[in-house]
Amino acid sequence: MKILRLSTQLHKWIGLIVGLQVLFWVGGGLVMTAIPIETVRSEHRVAEAQLEPLALDALPGLGEIAGLAGVAPVQADLHGTPRGPVWTLKPASGDAVIVSAITGRPFAPMSRDEVPAFAKRAYRGEAEVTGVSYLATAPEETGKTGPLWRVDFADGEKTSFYVSPSTGEVVSRRSGVWRLFDFFWKLHVMDWDDGEDFNHPLIIITTALTLIIVITGFVLLWVRVSRDLKVMRENRKKPK
Structure with missing residues (x-):
């Protein structure tokens, strides 16, 4: 299936390209939500x-x-x-x-x-x-x-x-807490200068590529589930 082959290739190679940034997004989001903002502001x-x-x-x-x-x-x-x-x-x-x-x-x-x-x-x-x-x-x-x-x-x-x-x-x-938060914030918005720009082309492109990973992931999941369901139906039709 062409759609399966294309989805697999896109999912694999784009995942390799943006996977590290996705890790930063998830890890940074965890840090920023785990630390109360009142503590960050001292x-x-x-x-x-x-x-x-x-x-x-x-x-x-x-x-x-x-x-x-x-x-x-x-x-x-x-x-x-x-x-x-x-x-x-x-x-x-x-x-x-x-x-x-x-x-x-x-x-x-x-x-x-x-x-x-x-x-x-x-x-x-x-x-x-x-x-x-x-x-x-x-x-x-x-x-x-x-x-x-x-x-x-x-x-x-x-x-x-x-x-x-x-x-x-x-x-x-x-404080040290603020500086830790600021470090992960800069990773999160991909602005390693002052962390003020979160609409720059790099983050827009990376987000678009990540969306492609999600879409192709759903395609692969749908193909896999459809295949498994087909196998299950065929097994049920077989005489015991």
Whole structure:
């Protein structure tokens, strides 16, 4: 049968080509479903916020703050941080400017000795700080830009908090669990760069080939079952 021969050849050779990626899909899917997403995000390591309510009546108005900062914002956000209330001013073009909501000026840089206290305040657990490092460029894994402080903790997940050098806020949390998850995610979407592109031609082609494997597998199964049923019927007709 031509259809049987064709299905067998397609099933065999395409299976050899994409079989490893199918293994990555299944194995990665198992890892990603077995680990709670809350653990991946280190949500169990986040302490309750301890910020003071904003004293709005005592703060200068937005217009005054924008004048002091020398920014003509098209968008402005006021919120509390460990170093005090801040305005995030977004001009029509360029990066947002973060300034104190009291002085209208950027905060003074934090020293290395100050950083662990901000990280510990945001951390839930008893683990000690094992390392503090200043990063002039935010690592890709943070999803942020600009400089950051990294604070490492001696817990089972090897948690790292990334702290804003301006406000003392923890802007990103990463851990060994997150990095394991990220590794399998990149294998899953076949984007080994940053794991952001899951519509690229390679994964589309591989998925199409995998679909062919499934279809030819059903064809082979149908042929085998039909043959077995035919043999069973012939055996029943034979005289005993």
